[in-house]
Amino acid sequence: MQYKAIKLVKRPTLNITPDVFELVTLETPELKDGEILLRQTHMSLDPAMKGWMSEDRNSYIPPVELGDVMRSSGIAEVVESKSDSFAAGDRVHGMIGWTEYAVSNGAGLRQLPPGIPEEAVLCVLALPGLTAYQGLMVIGKPKAGETLLVSGAAGSVGSMVGQIAKAEGLNVVGTAGSDEKCSWLRDELGFDHAINYKSDTLAKQLAKATPDGVDLYFENTGGPVQHLAFSRMNAHGRIVVCGMIADYNTDKPAPGPSWLNIIRKRLRIQGFTMPDHWDEVPAMSEKLLAYYLAGKLKYRAHKLDGLESAIEGINLLFSGGNHGKLMVVL
């Protein structure tokens, strides 16, 4: 059977342009013993893909090699199985790639929890929720009553961070790039304050929303919020550095704040990436499932239609055009 896949054939310079990809038609091979054939139904698009496309071999994960199918996680249905661990009809989540079909030996694939919609798995239980839980709960160590500031708050990770923090009794302030996103955070997700970081009065609004300072800053973006957040940190505050999307499409990363405040305020600042924590996934998934089933984690999915839509669609992440978890439905 023929299917479509998208290969990385060029490394992007600043922006991801369509010419870095090649759409190819491939033929499904005969399965060997132990293998399964997957038909992908939901493919995740993530800001980290920009890094995976670069030549950098000193990062936390090797680059996608030129000529290989672009890397991504997704949800698939097992359509044929020569494996004892999977049966036709099973729904699985794992690294599948920019492709309609894939052959797998099952390594790294997890069965979907029964009764949970695919979108909820991708928006809550997969990377966004896991990243939020690891960064906020394990690294940030929040305490009820503290003030959390999260940048990129309306995004897939940020929206989970804010909601978990609310569930844990924190005062939650988020920044996002439009008034519509801020209304969603306040009205639907229950954030205490949400501020449009593009506003001329960002500093004033942030000061008003955090009268007692910031105990925990969850950094998803960099950009103008970073310096202001840094200057509002309380003594013994923690900064969890999850992402710096404002710097992903530039060769001139913005200068960071002076380290003086780290001493004055005795701050703890820690970066992290999820691939270091795969062994903790089962335990974290249980916690996330409990929040989700209790109605504490809402989400919105931004769905693109068909494999080719990923080629242009991935840039919605960098323009802020995505409203919720960006994914391709195949």
Ligand SMILES: NC(=O)c1ccc[n+]([C@@H]2O[C@H](COP(=O)([O-])OP(=O)(O)OC[C@H]3O[C@@H](n4cnc5c(N)ncnc54)[C@H](OP(=O)(O)O)[C@@H]3O)[C@@H](O)[C@H]2O)c1
């Ligand atoms: N450490 C890890 O293991 C890990 C895992 C997953 C994600 N991440 C990081 O977490 C961050 C959020 O990822 P996500 O998957 O949840 O994506 P997302 O927030 O759903 O989408 C990206 C959002 O970033 C915002 N953005 C884009 N350019 C920006 C800029 N110059 N300044 C400020 N905001 C900008 C846009 O929202 P606005 O409309 O609000 O501007 C856009 O919607 C990214 O930095 C990503 O790399 C890290």
